[in-house]
Amino acid sequence: MSDLPVRPASPGRFISFEGIDGAGKSSHIEATADWLRSRGHEVLLTREPGGTPLAEQLRTLLLQSPMDALSETLLVFAARRDHLQARIEPALARGAWVLSDRFTDATFAYQGAGRGFDLAVLQQLETWVQQGRQPDLTVWFDLPPAVAAERRAAVRTPDRFEQQDLAFFQRVRDGYAARCAADAGRFVRIDSHQPKEAVWADLRQALEQRAW
Template identity: 65%
Template sequence: MSQDTPAQVSAFVSSIQGRFITFEGIDGAGKTSHLNAMEAQLRAAGLDVVRTREPGGTPLAEKLRESVLHDSMDPLTESLLVFAARRDHLVRVIEPALARGAWVLCDRFTDATFAYQGGGRGFDQGVLQTLEQWVQAGRQPELTFLFDLPPETAAQRLAAARSPDRFESEDRAFFERVRAGYLARQQAMPERFALIDASRTPDEVGEQVHGALLSRGWVRA
């Protein structure tokens, strides 16, 4: 998004209300830095922006996040906790923000559940679909950036960044399944996704992000 000045962005998107944008990808794909850039620019344009994450986003959901990331549990328990956190997040943060016309930028949402629990853990996709219907009542992001990266490259990036949590400690085969789970979601709902080649340089990745917004008429060229 770096091509636009705040005035240009504000002039172009001031009439657009209630955008829900999510950022997805395997651990180490680099999505967070581009979320940071988008948040900064939208705020500079004077827009109401809510930056949040999953699991998490509320006091209760953050407690559940700690359990999901660090406590041993079976895939069903893990999935139920993730969706419980999501329900509280939707009710207390996401839906109120969209109702007042804010732009909600969320680091992961339900696509991550289908990728990590469904793909990585091999958990029943039908159960996840039922939970999705119950918890979200049809709510989906308007745009999802999927930062796609080979797991071996992501692992190299993570090794230099921080100590791994319970998910980041999984082997390469797990992340291959996670990546396949993400791509399956993208192929099932291509109109919602912007598939980003995260193996490129940060500037090139930023251009892809900008292009996805441009194609939707949300920013100027």
């Protein structure tokens, strides 16, 4: 697997939306999709884990069934492989803008930093599964874990990940910060501890500044 194929330039754009549960990314990904469609772009709105029938089945297992960090990681990357092949790559090839609620940075944050799983193994899986594919832009909605927990409690029953304590989510947040520092050109950090209108203004400005 050392000699990976050279990936041709894609006419579409791939944007991932990241952050700890409760950071507000899901509402803003919908607004971004509407904003792009109003400008004439085809938009594929998707999520991870999920996005295909197989990946959605794996998502259900991940969110509901107890398992160790290795099992979580393998299921996540299996779902990602199907997602890439069946939806993301075809959409990019035809020129669509792909907006994904989470991608690989979430795996490094949750399974890597949160669970303490071996980052070198994650990096190898990332190479095998993605064959060089990364988002053109990753929007990280950064929020203190305690604030995110209050938001989650107000709107939904927690799943297996959302039931974790604040220390877990602090590690996840630190994992996102590490990924952002390592690939600053791809990331935009949005302060999500602001009114929704201010968050959207920052996000729209980040999109408009891209020379696309």
